[in-house]
Amino acid sequence: MTVIDDISDVxxxxxxxxxLLEVRDLHVEFHTRDGVAKxxxxxxxxxxxxxxxxxxxxxxxxxxxxxxxxxxxxxxxxARIPKGEIFFQxxxxxxxxxxxxxxxxxxxxxxxxxxxxxxxxxxxxxxxxLGEMYRVHQGLSRKDAKAKxxxxxxxVRIPAARERVGDYPHQFSGGMRQRIMIAMALALxxxxxxxxxxxxxxxxxxxxxxxxxxxxxQREYNMGLIxxxxxxxxxxxxxxxxxxxxxxxxxxxxxVHDIYAKxxxxxxxxxxxxxxxxxxxxQELYAIKGLPPNLTRIPSGCAFNPRCPMAQDICRxxxxxxxxxxxxxxxxxxFWKETLGE
Amino acid sequence: MSxxxxxxxxxxxxxxxxxxxxxxxxxALVAEAAAAQLADREPILQVRNxxxxxxxxxxxxxxxxxxxxxxxxxxxxxxYAGETLGIxxxxxxxxxxxxxxxxxxxxxxxxEVFYKGQDITKLxxxxxxxxxxxxxxxxxDPYTSLNPRMTVGDIIGEPFDIHPEVAPKGDRRKRxxxxxxxxxxxPEYINRYPHQFSGGQRQRIGxxxxxxxxPEIIICDExxxxxxxxxxxxxxxxxxxxxxxFNLSYIFIAHDLSIVRHISDRVGVMYLGKIAEIGSxxxxxxxxxxxxxxxLLSAVPVPDPEAREHRERIILSGDVPSPANPPSGCRxxxxxxxxxxxxxxxEPLLAIPTRFANVDTPAKHESACHFAEEKDVxxxx
Ligand SMILES: Nc1ncnc2c1ncn2[C@@H]1O[C@H](COP(=O)(O)OP(=O)(O)OP(=O)(O)O)[C@@H](O)[C@H]1O
Ligand SMILES: Nc1ncnc2c1ncn2[C@@H]1O[C@H](COP(=O)(O)OP(=O)(O)OP(=O)(O)O)[C@@H](O)[C@H]1O
Ligand code: SF4
Ligand code: SF4
Ligand SMILES: [Mg+2]
Ligand SMILES: [Mg+2]
Numbered sequence: 001m002t003v004i005d006d007i008s009d010v011x012x013x014x015x016x017x018x019x020l021l022e023v024r025d026l027h028v029e030f031h032t033r034d035g036v037a038k039x040x041x042x043x044x045x046x047x048x049x050x051x052x053x054x055x056x057x058x059x060x061x062x063x064x065x066x067x068x069x070x071x072x073x074x075x076x077x078x079a080r081i082p083k084g085e086i087f088f089q090x091x092x093x094x095x096x097x098x099x100x101x102x103x104x105x106x107x108x109x110x111x112x113x114x115x116x117x118x119x120x121x122x123x124x125x126x127x128x129x130l131g132e133m134y135r136v137h138q139g140l141s142r143k144d145a146k147a148k149x150x151x152x153x154x155x156v157r158i159p160a161a162r163e164r165v166g167d168y169p170h171q172f173s174g175g176m177r178q179r180i181m182i183a184m185a186l187a188l189x190x191x192x193x194x195x196x197x198x199x200x201x202x203x204x205x206x207x208x209x210x211x212x213x214x215x216x217x218q219r220e221y222n223m224g225l226i227x228x229x230x231x232x233x234x235x236x237x238x239x240x241x242x243x244x245x246x247x248x249x250x251x252x253x254x255x256v257h258d259i260y261a262k263x264x265x266x267x268x269x270x271x272x273x274x275x276x277x278x279x280x281x282x283q284e285l286y287a288i289k290g291l292p293p294n295l296t297r298i299p300s301g302c303a304f305n306p307r308c309p310m311a312q313d314i315c316r317x318x319x320x321x322x323x324x325x326x327x328x329x330x331x332x333x334x335f336w337k338e339t340l341g342e
Numbered sequence: 343m344s345x346x347x348x349x350x351x352x353x354x355x356x357x358x359x360x361x362x363x364x365x366x367x368x369x370a371l372v373a374e375a376a377a378a379q380l381a382d383r384e385p386i387l388q389v390r391n392x393x394x395x396x397x398x399x400x401x402x403x404x405x406x407x408x409x410x411x412x413x414x415x416x417x418x419x420x421x422y423a424g425e426t427l428g429i430x431x432x433x434x435x436x437x438x439x440x441x442x443x444x445x446x447x448x449x450x451x452x453x454e455v456f457y458k459g460q461d462i463t464k465l466x467x468x469x470x471x472x473x474x475x476x477x478x479x480x481x482x483d484p485y486t487s488l489n490p491r492m493t494v495g496d497i498i499g500e501p502f503d504i505h506p507e508v509a510p511k512g513d514r515r516k517r518x519x520x521x522x523x524x525x526x527x528x529p530e531y532i533n534r535y536p537h538q539f540s541g542g543q544r545q546r547i548g549x550x551x552x553x554x555x556x557p558e559i560i561i562c563d564e565x566x567x568x569x570x571x572x573x574x575x576x577x578x579x580x581x582x583x584x585x586x587x588f589n590l591s592y593i594f595i596a597h598d599l600s601i602v603r604h605i606s607d608r609v610g611v612m613y614l615g616k617i618a619e620i621g622s623x624x625x626x627x628x629x630x631x632x633x634x635x636x637x638l639l640s641a642v643p644v645p646d647p648e649a650r651e652h653r654e655r656i657i658l659s660g661d662v663p664s665p666a667n668p669p670s671g672c673r674x675x676x677x678x679x680x681x682x683x684x685x686x687x688x689e690p691l692l693a694i695p696t697r698f699a700n701v702d703t704p705a706k707h708e709s710a711c712h713f714a715e716e717k718d719v720x721x722x723x
Contacts, residue, residue, distance in 0.1 A: 208641035233643030276604035287575035
């Protein structure tokens, strides 16, 4: 991943070489009664065809909001995008007309939500909802759309798809509903899938089924995948690279192996240390002190400074830029060298 | 921390301090000694063949029972003083129902729960009240389990209304402030409302309330599941500290297998209303013999990208069957890759498998499978 500090010297994207999606300096804010909540404060990430980017962070760090901005499904107002670019296949989607964006949504970029039950329509059969994708976008007849729906349900391994195509969402288990959501996202064979906590509500054995299915289909269609999660285990299992978010910023981005072996940001390091390890049985767990910040009052300087064990005076005054670490990594910490070095 | 009036056994405190001072090399010995001690001790809680069936009814005016959800269907285990028993298993396997039965919040369909030798499922009135004081619960959801219209002081002090003998009227405020301090919250927050606290802080309030009556046993139903990773560690550390300090016994229900391993001395694995396997944390995590435990452990994502290439993962097919109509014989057979005819005909009992009965091996622990054997799985860290 390229680290972009200065937008001006970025070459014009070449469709064949450029990443599928490139988000640059994205900002999103919400105007609330308590003031302006700066949910996303300069996010940069990119993902190429066939690649999996994991966006990792705690609750409220801005993972979903940045994904919704990419998808173009933020309610504006209350949301506002004061700054940023979202290049998809070389074109800035923020500069497109509403009509153009709608064409991309579903067909080229699809999203899988955390809670399948609330994102499926409870009063329509699963088959009808799957078929709708084909009727609306490809003008297929009812009968052909139904046949396609059955094919898709088979594809995501819903047993007895032909018999169950008329069933309603509540008649399926949680894991099956999540697979149906995947089927829906895949229907139009998009180039990019954004999966927002796709397995958080599921049991581990079902999670394993769903993640395996997702990875297999990604390989098959050579899709880009953005996986939003707070689970360090899931990330280690499937990601090629990681972007760690804190208080609306990417604080560290790196190939997956590098980050687990040697984090370059104290927050990432703290997260990794707080996982219970075998040899720590009976000992106190490492805990990051304090709480994530209130987004209407983000601390000055580095947002992590009140919780950071390495904070110095400069951290309270100067916002750390995303420093390049080697060639393919970045860390938004004044003391990234010290963090790596320990 | 201020000096509190919670009972402290001076000998225990000394023992804990001594243990903490032991250098690393000797900890194993201490652990062994502790295990030996455990074997001689009387359990504080003995659960025997616990059953809870929820009737399934049909008809609006005249309700007919057409079946039953067999939420808990013959669960037995012991809990010892000062230990943590972890209970894991997938959604709907009956963990919360077990917790509610132990708390007497649900009426048992059958079975016994002996607290210091007395069957609490048969108690009522004053006798039940006296026992209840000693068994408390911390709930999963820090967002909905606290009454939003009550101040934190009222929430934590509420148990004193039922048990005024623990804290006479005049002493209450002081007790609540002490409890806030014990769980690491500022005692000045006593008049605040739950919405003014973060999830982790709310869970601390729930724990303070659970401690109010100086219980011996705390049943924790997913106490950290709703919390962020960094905050989870804070709450787990607090719970372990309180356990040492007050010699509490915990039943710790959770679906995060690595946290359960961290905090538990023993672990029981549940599937469809029954215990599939139970043993010490090392026996369950490193030497599981039940296919379900093996699949469960192999499915846990390991936070180490280097591990992903060399892991064997058992992907179970299908879904958990309905507890209203569980499979005959072994309940796991519809998803078990080792199932044979016998599994459909004969229910495997939770016992030490005969093949391991006379061998000295960590595989020698209770497992409800006809074909119990070890299988190498890379388990949860
Ligand atoms: N419609 C809205 N109005 C005001 N604030 C909002 C709105 N939507 C989101 N936010 C705020 O933006 C911040 C980022 O939210 P976001 O949903 O992106 O977090 P997240 O990282 O996805 O967290 P989680 O892990 O809990 O899903 C939060 O503090 C949230 O309260
Ligand atoms: N009051 C009730 N009436 C009918 N069925 C019930 C009732 N309470 C629980 N059940 C059923 O009993 C079974 C066990 O539920 P329980 O809540 O104990 O599961 P659990 O293991 O705690 O699951 P989770 O991990 O999702 O919390 C489920 O099938 C549930 O639907
Ligand atoms: S910039 Fe300072 S406060 Fe921020 S993470 Fe680095 S050391 Fe900590
Ligand atoms: S008894 Fe049979 S079906 Fe049940 S776990 Fe053992 S092998 Fe599998
Ligand atoms: Mg989110
Ligand atoms: Mg439960």
